[in-house]
Amino acid sequence: MANHLRKLTIALNIAALSLAGCSAAKPAEPAPAAADQPKSAEKSDFVVSTEPITLKLYANVVRLSDIEYKNFFIDPIKKKYPNITIEKVDGDLEKLVMSGNVPDLIVSDSDWHMPLQALDLPLDLTDLVARSKMDLSKFVPETIQAVRNLDAKGKELQGIPYNLNPGALFYNKDIFDKFGVPYPKDDMLWSDVLELSRKLTRAQDGVQYIGWDPRFPDHLVSPYTQPFVDPKTGKALVDIPLYHKVLELFKANYDQPGVVVGKTYAYGPDQFIKDKKLAMQADWVAKLQSDLLQADANGVGINWDVVTNPTFEDAKGKGRHTLTSMLVITKASKYKEQAMQVIQLITSPEQQMAMSKDSQVTVLNDPEIVKAYGTGNPALKGKNTAAYFKYKSSPTPTPNKYDKEVQTLIRNMRGEMALNKKDINTVLRETQEAADKKIAELSK
Template sequence: MVINKQRKGDMNMKSAKLSIAALLAIVLLAGCGSGNTNKQGAAGSDSGSGASASPAAASGSAAASAEPASYKKLGDEPLTLTFYSTSGTFPDVEFNTLIADPIHAKYPNVTIERITPAANTTNEEVLSTYTPDIIYSSSSSHANIIRTGVYEDLRPYIEKFGFDTSRIKPILWNYAQELTKGKGDQIWIIPFNANQHVLYYNKDIFDKFGVPYPTDEQQTWDDVIEIAKKLTRTVNGVHYVGLAVDNLSGLAKGLGLSITDRTEGNSTLSSDPGWLRTFELQKKILEIPGYVGPDNFWNYGRDQFMKDQTIAMRASWLANMVGPLEELRQQGVEFNWDIAPVPNFEDQLGVTREAQVHSLSINKNSPHKDEAFQVIAEILSDEGQLILSRNGRVPAVVNPALEAEYGTEIPVLQGKKVQNVFVGEPLQEHYTSAYDLGVSSALTDAAEGLAIGGLDVNTALRNAEEAINQKAESLRSTLGAP
């Protein structure tokens, strides 16, 4: 396990368009960027020193009568905070650009260092060995990190520093509250960004086979499958595949499906009709002529799209691809790709997949809780969220002016149809329990049965349900109630 120091240079952001800049200036001067009624910024400073700031009540409510009786102001003294990412795709180029560099630029006394665990080290091992001050998580780790007991209740800090939670997009804040359902009035996470889905497509493959690109309007799955059929073929020994979709777990995001029920942990595959539709859609994709490749390979993902460049279309998360594509570009590898709206079922057009919540939290064992929360508040300010938006992440806060700047600072998105990121309304992410995480491999097994095991939809669905319930029974003996 090592802790790598990250670069601390100032951010060199381009100027926003005049109208956007003017609007942001008005918003920031009004204090909306911080959630405070003064002009001090999200963590109580407008100068970067933090020396004279005092937190106030959230924007839209009465000002605090006095600053907190005792708290540590960010930037008063030299400080190093440690940061650990428990899940999701968060390469160093994004960590530096979105967190380490802007914080150090505003507070030269403050350095954010990233904990980089050794390969195959579990979150539990890291959190029992090290004490990261700030924890970055997503739905693929929230439930398990909750079980470690390291999340600090953020309610006292929200009140102490006058952090305005009403600025956070409702679908993200509702999810944050859902995590602590039945745990009292606690908050364990602050949403960092909304990780939305898009349809990536390789224009070179479309051009090679003379097929028109996907439209800028949301299409149905049936429409996209017809396009994929024209692009799935083997030419000169290269096997091209028209469509990759992150399989059953990815397709289920379009209907907001949970694998298990929250009260018992049992399978929902037979009780929720959405799962039958999802299995049927998966089967349609796998049955595209020529889809299954040499050696029965069928499980296509990021590497085949980004590195091999043999996938014509891929429906997936923004965060799963944009940062890695920028890293690839910096290594000198580029290709001609673009973005279209993610497809959905015909009766669900206008709605996109669930927006995954990437979040920031405080370790309850951190000796720097006040400062860690002030860093989080800075990142959630309009200034911090503008940096995030310009560099390819969808802001967590409600502010159309920030979304209008999406992708303007990250080279890999220049010239791309980034407006298609915002076509359709994303669903609120469902609560992903430790049971969901523990049984998810049954969906991969089911997809494999459909792809190369000769299974029909009903058999694959029934087998998956049996496997999920068996796994759930085992989990109950180790995890207890869901």
């Protein structure tokens, strides 16, 4: 009950802020048409004030390194719109909203949109898209569909994609060289990765090297367009054959001597980039590559390369589900038109080309922009970045407001197996029961 009251309070706060924004001075209102210039249906009414304003920007789960923040947001916005100042706000989003410090723009992704909806933050951008004459047909269709899929009724457009985030397998070449193991290749199966891992998971010179960490079960399920919650029954979808197959791979990985030590069983970006003891990590490109490029810029990077995201035999050639980073304008923003100008700039062919040359996978359906990927970034020279574009992304599953709760429980299955030594059937059954119980509690 307290959770519902808190969300109601947040919604009321946002509504009050939205009304305040509407009643305040409206610098973005278009000037009235002259008497001798009748307003044409073809003429855009998207006339925006050039008065100095500050847009508060919040990065929600999306990796936004200092370099990316400067290159993709601060510099181009300052150049194009000197009247718009971007102020990055940090902290817990719910607490910011509760205090009335609601961001104008949220950098998020299509997988983490439900929490924004729970806070009643996203504005339907349909009207702004029409008034600003943004051409959505120029985008990669899967990215727009992924965003439209976030509205249960399929009508609202609650964000605009600005980069596409494929999956890939990154690897540390130095560790492979150290043990004389051939590098990974494109089009590998997860079983191939496991075999490589067995050759690399060993202790040497006081360091325990880990060949591979599978990260999260839902990452491996991604190409199958598998929802977390059954849209018809409202029950969690955990105890199913697909997750059984995935957990068999996790168990095989944990059974390698040296992978599970004490309470340590999971390895991620820190062990891959900072500690330099994890040989392979499959992850979302925009997240892990961002960390890699930042480490390179800081002079503490690794000798890395990349291949296509591995799959199971029955998903050969399929990419992970469509995950797009997106820009969301909040309902409470007093500067919605200016925020839309920023979105127009970030998704323009010119800026998308600049971002592609740097390190971002474009959301525009433009072969020339795709071809230019990484050509302006010395840190990507010689890397197999063609792997990012080899597999077409799979459709995004229908989202549910309880996705994150179920996803958390699915990810917790790793510890139950690695540390508590529970068998796969027990873990699946118990997690299914826990997920259904959690959904029932939140539904009250």
